[in-house]
Amino acid sequence: MPEVPVVGGADTPQDGPTDAPQAAHAMGEGGEFSRDMRYIATRITADGRDGYPVEPGRYRLVVSRACPWANRAIIVRRLLGLEDALSMAVAGPTHDERSWTFDLDPGGRDPVLGIERLQEAFFARFPGYDRGITVPAIVDVPTGQVVTNEFDQLTIDLSTQWVAHHRPDAPQLYPEHLREQIDEVNRVVFRDVNNGVYQAGFAASQAAYERAYHRLFDRLDWLAGRLRTQRYLVGDTITEADVRLxxxxxxxxAVYHGHFKCNRSRLTEMPVLWAYARDLFQTPGFGDTIDFDHIKRHYYEVHRDINPTGIVPVGPDPAGWLTRHGREALGGRPFGDGTPPGPPPPGEVVPAGHGAILDLPGRDERTRRP
Known part of the structure; x- marks a missing residue:
């Protein structure tokens, strides 16, 4: 097997995503959930330093709308207007131990890559690859080989390396003068919130669960305090930090409150965060990427160790996401000096009944969901 360029290492505490089949993971000391964080570190850059230069049409972004880590990439790609430069394959919401599958496509094959499972792209580059077959991943279309699945760097590179292919007036999601602040917020949000819900949900001891639970809600309270007087997490515009939270x-x-036992409060019972989340949801490029059906099916059907019956809950009603949030009173400019993205391409519209009804600026009758 060719040597895999990796980020992280097996001897470091593992705090990564848990939506990956075939991922190496174990319980750490005291029953804390841990995961192998060794991702493929190859980058696609403007100068092609790793052998993969930015080229429109050459690569395909593979996502699942169920996965929060992939959802970041979907949103960033939308906001930056990279749809024509970087095509997107959407895997189904469930998977087995081998791989995400393209069961949403005719014949169960991605029409561009011609494969049934994302695993095939990983094996094409690294035969016998034994780490997580994760999304988001970017695949080199000419060779059919995976380039990277390093979710943390991937969206940053879309902002900083694909600039030549951004749409006119695309927002600055990772502005240079705010990067230090964005990175610091991202660090604590990842540790305590993004990954914190998983640390609670997959804890193997009461003590480990309670530690994760308290870290999570302490951080949510901290975030609420930060957002009480400012519309966005860093600066007065939407940044990478907002996408990640x-x-x-x-x-x-829909998932973490019940399925992962993160049940001190529902989001709807945390007024500042609920208003903040609705503000973003109602912003073009955010809510129009959300598929609540895929989200619930993934967690409740795949995580049989937590939900043995595989029963998927009917609620909650998503209509609340479209209620008034009042965050405009805090000022801020969602897209800074840029403009909102237009409607999603017809082939990328979330199916009717899978999300909330959206009637946002820039949407037309073809892209409104009944």
Missing amino acids: FTTLVRFD
Whole structure:
């Protein structure tokens, strides 16, 4: 097997995503959930330093709308207007121990890559690959080989390396003068919130669960305090930090509150965070990427160790996401000097009945969900 360029290492505490089949994971000391954080570190850059230069049409972003880590990439790609430069494959919401599958596509094959399972792209580059077959991943279309699945760097590179292919007036999601602040917020939000819900949900001891539970809600209280007087997490515009927090908040009541036992409060019972999340949801590029049906099916059907029956809850009613939030009173400019993205391409519209009804600026009758 060729050597895999990796981020992280097996000897470090593992705090990564848990939506990956075939991922190496174990219980750490005291029953804390841990995960192998060794991701493929190859980057797609403007100068092609790793052998993969930015080229429009060459690569395919593979996602699942169920996965919060992939949802980040979907949102960033939408906001930056990279749809024509970087095509997107959407895997189904469930998977087995081998891989995410393209069961949403005719014949169960991705129409561009021609594969049934994402695993095939990983094996094409690294035969016998034994780590997590995770989304988001970017695949080199000419060779059919995976390039990277390093979710943390992937969205940053979309902002900083794909600039030549951003739409006119795309927002600055990772502005240079705010990067230190964004990175610091992202660090604590990942540790305590994005990954914190998983630390609670997959804890193997009462003590480990309670530690994760208290870290999570202490951080949510801290975030509420920060957002009480400012519309966005860093600066007065939407940044990478908001994207990363949003994908956890939008799943909170549907999944994490019950399924992962993060039940001190529902999101709807935390007024500041609930208003903040609704503000983002109602912003073009955010709510129009959310598929509540896929989200619930993934967690409740796949995590049989937590939900042995595989029964998927009917609620909660998503209509609340469209109620007034009042966050405009805090000022801020969602897209800074840029503009909102237009409607999603017809082939990327979330199916009717899977999300909330959206009637946002820039949407037309073809893309409104009944």
